[in-house]
Amino acid sequence: MTFDEALGVLKKRGQKMTPQRSTVLRTLMESSRPMTAQEVYREVTKVHPHVSLDTVYRNLTLLTDVGLVHQSNLQNRDVARFEFQGDEHRHYAICLNCHKSIRLDWCPVETKLMTQALRKQFSIVKHAFEVYGYCAECRFLRSASA
Amino acid sequence: MTFDEALGVLKKRGQKMTPQRSTVLRTLMESSRPMTAQEVYREVTKVHPHVSLDTVYRNLTLLTDVGLVHQSNLQNRDVARFEFQGDEHRHYAICLNCHKSIRLDWCPVETKLMTQALRKQFSIVKHAFEVYGYCAECRFLRSASA
DNA sequence: CTATATGCAAATGCTTTGCAAATCC
DNA sequence: GGATTTGCAAAGCATTTGCATATAG
Numbered sequence: 415m416t417f418d419e420a421l422g423v424l425k426k427r428g429q430k431m432t433p434q435r436s437t438v439l440r441t442l443m444e445s446s447r448p449m450t451a452q453e454v455y456r457e458v459t460k461v462h463p464h465v466s467l468d469t470v471y472r473n474l475t476l477l478t479d480v481g482l483v484h485q486s487n488l489q490n491r492d493v494a495r496f497e498f499q500g501d502e503h504r505h506y507a508i509c510l511n512c513h514k515s516i517r518l519d520w521c522p523v524e525t526k527l528m529t530q531a532l533r534k535q536f537s538i539v540k541h542a543f544e545v546y547g548y549c550a551e552c553r554f555l556r557s558a559s560a
Numbered sequence: 561m562t563f564d565e566a567l568g569v570l571k572k573r574g575q576k577m578t579p580q581r582s583t584v585l586r587t588l589m590e591s592s593r594p595m596t597a598q599e600v601y602r603e604v605t606k607v608h609p610h611v612s613l614d615t616v617y618r619n620l621t622l623l624t625d626v627g628l629v630h631q632s633n634l635q636n637r638d639v640a641r642f643e644f645q646g647d648e649h650r651h652y653a654i655c656l657n658c659h660k661s662i663r664l665d666w667c668p669v670e671t672k673l674m675t676q677a678l679r680k681q682f683s684i685v686k687h688a689f690e691v692y693g694y695c696a697e698c699r700f701l702r703s704a705s706a
Numbered sequence: 707c708t709a710t711a712t713g714c715a716a717a718t719g720c721t722t723t724g725c726a727a728a729t730c731c
Numbered sequence: 732g733g734a735t736t737t738g739c740a741a742a743g744c745a746t747t748t749g750c751a752t753a754t755a756g
């Protein structure tokens with residue numbers, strides 16, 4: 415999805431386009447991994463030194479509501495993370511040691527096996543799927559030290 | 561899993577069994593749905609009026625670490641929820657309107673399609689999977705009012 | 707007897723909100 | 732011009748932590 419297409423989605427909903435909002439959106443679009451609100455804030459600050467953190471939060475929430483952005487929570491009581499999803503989205507395996515995100519090319523909700531039964535009694539809006547464990551490197555380090 | 565078997569898991573790790581801890585464990589074992597820390601606290605209070613909320617939190621964390629309890633976060637920036645899982649665990653579809661949890665009889669990580677590729681580069685410790693949307697009743701109400 | 711667990715109270719840190727001023731369309 | 736958005740500051744709220752005391756094994 416292009417930046418202009420994303421803008422179209424916002425305009426269709428009667429949302430205005432401010433410099434701050436467009437920078438938040440662009441930041442997420444250019445990122446290759448899910449970002450925390452703080453990380454987005456830091457990036458946006460480079461362009462607009464006067465943004466406030468709450469503006470970033472408000473925009474992240476708006477973009478998520480509109481469906482342009484996907485929010486994921488680490489199960490480990492960690493902070494929320496946001497990523498641009500456009501038309502397709504991703505899931506991640508997250509290392510409990512180094513916190514690296516490894517992208518999965520698989521989505522449980524696209525599995526017929528699961529959806530067939532569920533869709534009859536439930537209309538799916540969104541979903542969360544995350545795997546936690548140890549990446550190859552950290553697994554190696556752990557087995558070495560044990 | 562019986563209560564005594566669960567105790568065995570704790571003893572094996574050198575954990576002590578206190579009245580508070582055993583009540584937290586029993587509460588989760590007897591619950592048919594995931595509970596928030598506050599809900600557990602309220603239940604435990606009925607038996608031990610003097611428990612503190614942080615003791616409940618500490619025990620929930622311990623039981624989760626040990627693997628007896630499964631923690632789920634609602635993606636909607638809601639509070640964490642805990643449920644006894646014993647040997648098998650569950651996933652839920654959560655209604656965005658009435659917040660009802662509908663149990664799924666399906667787990668993405670038990671799908672060979674997904675695990676084959678992942679296990680080569682990652683050792684899975686736990687995972688989170690939740691579906692959000694509208695249950696049959698709330699879907700009906702929404703379409704009626706629209 | 708010693709490690710573990712508890713209670714209390716205070717702190718932490720992410721996220722949200724009220725309000726007046728600024729700004730987009 | 733009128734609704735939306737921003738910035739500031741303060742509040743909210745789930746969760747965590749330090750520390751002295753109590754308790755399990």
